[in-house]
Amino acid sequence: MAVASVSRITAASSESFEAAVREGLTRASKTLRGITGLHVIDQKASVANGKIAEYRVTMDLTFILEG
Secondary structure (H helix, E strand, O other), X not given: OOXXXXXXXXXXXXXXXXXXXXXXXXXXHOOOOOEEEEEEEEEEEEXXXXXXXXXXXXXXEEEEOOO
């Protein structure tokens, strides 16, 4: 039987929400092993001069505990 844990992170990108999700997953994968899924909780964007300057996502990452 496996036991999983959830970690909430926030990531950002100047490209898109999808790029922010990829960036967050890539960075989290350097620290967390056994990631099995993610759930995007929130999407926000900062605006400068009438244009989107940064896309931000908050997501829960699920990973299996070792041992």
